[in-house]
Amino acid sequence: MIPATNQRPPATIVFIFGGSGDLNLRKLTPALYNLFIDKYLPERFAVVGLGRSPYTDESFRERLLEGVQSFSRRKNGPEDAWKSFSPSVSYLQMDAGDAAAYTTLSDFVGTKKSEWGEEINVVFYLAVAPQLVPGIATNLGKLELCDDTSHVRIVVEKPFGHDLKTARELNALLGGLFAEEQIYRIDHYLGKETVQNILALRFANSLFEPIWNRRYVEYVQITASETVGLEGRGGYYEGSGALRDMIQNHLLQVLCMVATEAPISFEANEIRNKKVDVLNAIRRIKPEQVKDIAVRGQYGPGEKDGKTIPGYREEEGVKPDSKTETFAAVKLFVDNWRWEDVPFYLRTGKGLPEKATIITIQFKPAPFYAFPEEATNGWDANRLTIGIQPAMDIRLRFQAKRPGQTLAIDPVDMVFSYKDAYEGQEPEAYETLLLDVMTGDATLFMRADQVEAAWKVVTPILDAWESETPDFPNYPLGSWGPEAAMQLVEKDGFQWMTK
Known part of the structure; x- marks a missing residue:
């Protein structure tokens, strides 16, 4: 959940698979832009859209600006805010099914580490069709970069499986590639x-x-x-x-949330334990x-x-x-x-x-x-x-x-x-959740x-x-x-x- 003070997360790179798609256009980039305006984004950050569409960095930024102006709660934003935000946004054309292409992501992170001179949180956001998730996760899991359980996270959109069997299979796949604390299964309602x-x-x-x-x-x-x-x-x-x-x-x-027992703390796993207790108690x-x-x-x-x-x-x-x-x-x-x-x-x-x-x-x-x-x-x-x-x-x-x-x-x-x-306006759900991912708070996931x-x-x-x-x-x-x-x-x- 958004912290009581404007404590910024450390330097962060957000890779968005499906960067040219609707979810990024309507929700993700507008949310990141609002976090930037409210000074919740780290001082050093990068947003990288990944997809097969042939965008340049400039044409990708123009496309996302159209999304902000159409769908953001701040359709215009403060003067010059987009000019300050957009240089940190770039686009990488790649086929998510090409395992060799993923080394480009590691290279990008390595370059930024050298440039910024500090450890970097890396977020892989899978804003793609459900059938693409296993392949992308498998290719990401092969990167040495993803062994860093403290700084690398993967975000998976719903639907999480089509039924109990496929949900278990997807959990088993992700659990074999990443530590549980790296996996953020997102439900925007929360x-x-x-x-x-x-x-x-x-x-x-x-x-x-x-x-x-x-x-x-x-x-x-x-x-x-x-x-x-x-x-x-x-x-x-x-x-x-x-x-x-x-x-x-x-x-x-x-x-x-309605039926849970009182938690002994607001630590992420304590809240999630209480929620699981409710689900297991349903007749x-x-x-x-x-x-x-x-x-x-x-x-x-x-x-x-x-x-x-x-x-x-x-x-x-x-x-x-x-x-x-x-x-x-x-x-x-x-x-x-x-x-x-x-x-x-x-x-x-x-x-x-x-x-x-x-x-x-x-x-x-x-x-x-x-x-x-x-x-x-x-x-x-x-x-x-x-x-x-x-x-x-x-x-x-x-x-x-x-x-x-x-x-x-x-x-x-x-x-x-x-x-x-x-x-003022309350933050959109994705603003809260994206900030939680960057700070490593899994309470709402x-x-x-x-x-x-x-x-x-x-x-x-x-x-x-x-x-x-x-x-x-x-x-x-x-x-x-x-x-x-x-x-x-x-x-x-x-x-x-x-x-």
Whole structure:
């Protein structure tokens, strides 16, 4: 996590495989640029884009400047900031499959060591398609440079494996080439300010932690909804789906932050140990239970702004009889003393009415036998809502007397908003995570056992769905998903919360 002071990391070189790709254009370089402006980058640094596209250093910088001006939270930045930043950015055209080409990277590091006269942290960021990761990692692992476990790190983007078997294989491959402390499995959700704030909210406030358990909490909901469809990602999404793409990594990691026990320190492995404990405590799902605790859906055509929008199966790169789900909802239980029998409802989907990621902690209702019946018509149990995106806020719902001569109770909200409470813009998730990689803080990154534990949670669902032919499409674009998703919570006497 970003340190309390502007303590800069040591001299660093960031090599970005897939340097000419979308992730670097939209996220990585804008994040590095903002870290530079905020004086979090080291005084001596270099960013090297690697790819097969025929860029020169100058044309590569021009391309990245377009990305900053389109996607950065500082689209312009202070005067002359880009002129100061860009000389440290360069491009190396290379084929990632050519093992001999990797010596160029070692030579570059050696040259900079001589030039700067100090040890250098080296970050290899694999912003590439998943199928390219094993080959690149294998070629990097052959470099003597990568034996330096203190200064060399490799960053791997999700998806981390396609299932439990492939995740284990990838872990075994990476573990044979690098030490675990060198491997940073990145999940950008964990870099978001409000996700990080969950631990502060719980463990820095005596108000919440005593009631953060089964005695007072009725259920927990985590929703990540998107209004858009595929946005040209049909080829990728067809091999993934909502359960793999969102729930297996993002939402289960958020669940861990909500459900974890108090750490004895904020040291990286202590936090990650607590998260693994949560994942291992999630009740295992039997094949015959899948139909009762998991729902999938796929959007069909719908209306938006008076226009007919095509369904998922009409999207480019999608099979006309695709079984890939664009919506998934599950009910999970964490079987430990704190959370026994408290349901955790997770849902995610594309083509829904709102773009939002929210966490809802619904508390059990207080007894109202002391109040006259007419006073409790608007009664609503206490609720804590943590908004991750687009609004970053925390809302506490409680009961208050309505002004007037009669006794009437209404629910009201107490709201903390990042936008209103703090000046300036909060850092983007990738800013936080890239700085953590450079400083060697792995707190917000997934460890090998974490990844495998998460896959174990969803594997029974994936196996059951694989053997069935769903009735798709089963919800129109612009709705809140299939009817079965509503029934998943309604049969327990609850409803999905949207704010």
